[in-house]
Amino acid sequence: MVIVLIYNKWNVFDKMATISFNPQLCTRCGICTKVCPVGLILPEGEDGMPFMPDAMDDSCMKCGACESFCPTGAISPIFCTTHSLVSAPIIQDIDPDKLGSYMRMRRSIRNYKDELVDKKTIENILGIVRYAPSGINKQPVHWLVIHDPVEVRKIASLVIDWMREFSESEQEHPMKPVMLSMISAYEMGADPICRGAPHLAIAHSLDDGMSYTDCIIALSWFELAAPAFGIGACWAGFLKVAATSYQPLVDELGLPEGHIMQHAMMFGYPEYKIHNIPGRESARTTWK
Numbered sequence: 001m002v003i004v005l006i007y008n009k010w011n012v013f014d015k016m017a018t019i020s021f022n023p024q025l026c027t028r029c030g031i032c033t034k035v036c037p038v039g040l041i042l043p044e045g046e047d048g049m050p051f052m053p054d055a056m057d058d059s060c061m062k063c064g065a066c067e068s069f070c071p072t073g074a075i076s077p078i079f080c081t082t083h084s085l086v087s088a089p090i091i092q093d094i095d096p097d098k099l100g101s102y103m104r105m106r107r108s109i110r111n112y113k114d115e116l117v118d119k120k121t122i123e124n125i126l127g128i129v130r131y132a133p134s135g136i137n138k139q140p141v142h143w144l145v146i147h148d149p150v151e152v153r154k155i156a157s158l159v160i161d162w163m164r165e166f167s168e169s170e171q172e173h174p175m176k177p178v179m180l181s182m183i184s185a186y187e188m189g190a191d192p193i194c195r196g197a198p199h200l201a202i203a204h205s206l207d208d209g210m211s212y213t214d215c216i217i218a219l220s221w222f223e224l225a226a227p228a229f230g231i232g233a234c235w236a237g238f239l240k241v242a243a244t245s246y247q248p249l250v251d252e253l254g255l256p257e258g259h260i261m262q263h264a265m266m267f268g269y270p271e272y273k274i275h276n277i278p279g280r281e282s283a284r285t286t287w288k
């Protein structure tokens with residue numbers, strides 16, 4: 001399979017203030033509206049074009065999901081990139097260019113097909129992931145795979161319950177305003193916690209103060225290996241936070257005695273293909 005890398009067709013070399021949409025290329029398919037993780041892209045502006053109101057500028061986290069999933073390259077890159085991918089690679093022979101493309105192509109997936117991943121495939125991924133490095137090769141990572149989508153929905157609802165409790169409490173947290181909007185999105189039928197994913201991969205270990213990093217590395221490997229199996233994943237940050245303190249959720253997970261959830265990911269078959277790789281900050285490196 002051929003990997004085609006093209007230079008940034010927008011010829012933009014500085015950070016842009018907002019994303020912009022090319023009316024000639026935009027087909028009004030609406031995918032950008034659906035994939036924006038924070039719902040900043042509204043579907044119907046002038047001539048049926050999607051648009052992002054200027055007031056939303058500060059809320060855009062510049063993840064490039066819109067750019068990535070746009071099938072026609074109609075969305076301007078937020079950062080300068082020389083890695084805009086126009087055809088999806090399948091890795092056969094690993095060479096640095098191919099590996100680099102594969103790794104750069106990893107994206108957080110937040111839209112899933114209504115299709116289960118069979119257990120054998122998940123085992124194959126975990127069979128790769130178990131080779132991830134761990135401090136003094138302790139290999140402390142355990143997995144709880146929530147395979148039943150009904151159970152995933154139950155877990156998402158418990159995270160929302162935790163948010164409701166938290167937002168009514170006196171406790172302060174920078175994410176409190178976000179929680180309120182997530183609760184109302186959930187009440188309107190969305191799943192802002194697990195994004196409608198059919199499955200969850202939960203890395204857990206003894207609460208020994210050391211294994212956290214190893215679990216994070218293992219989950220990173222999981223996210224990186226998954227696309228080779230046609231699967232997409234996304235970190236479940238709110239689930240992780242809720243699981244550290246909300247007893248009904250802790251009880252539902254039923255982890256072994258002394259274990260805690262170190263982190264978790266949602267995963268499943270992606271609904272949309274990745275067409276482009278968004279740019280990122282350049283590597284901030286000091287040499288001595």
Ligand SMILES: Cc1cc2nc3c(=O)[nH]c(=O)nc-3n(C[C@H](O)[C@H](O)[C@H](O)COP(=O)(O)O)c2cc1C
Pocket residue numbers: 037061063065106107108109110234235236237238239
């Ligand atoms: C620790 C961590 C927690 C995250 N939690 C969430 C989450 O709860 N929901 C979500 O939609 N994305 C979550 N993300 C995904 C980030 O928003 C995403 O990685 C970032 O915007 C960059 O986009 P990319 O992964 O496509 O490169 C999380 C990422 C990390 C590393």
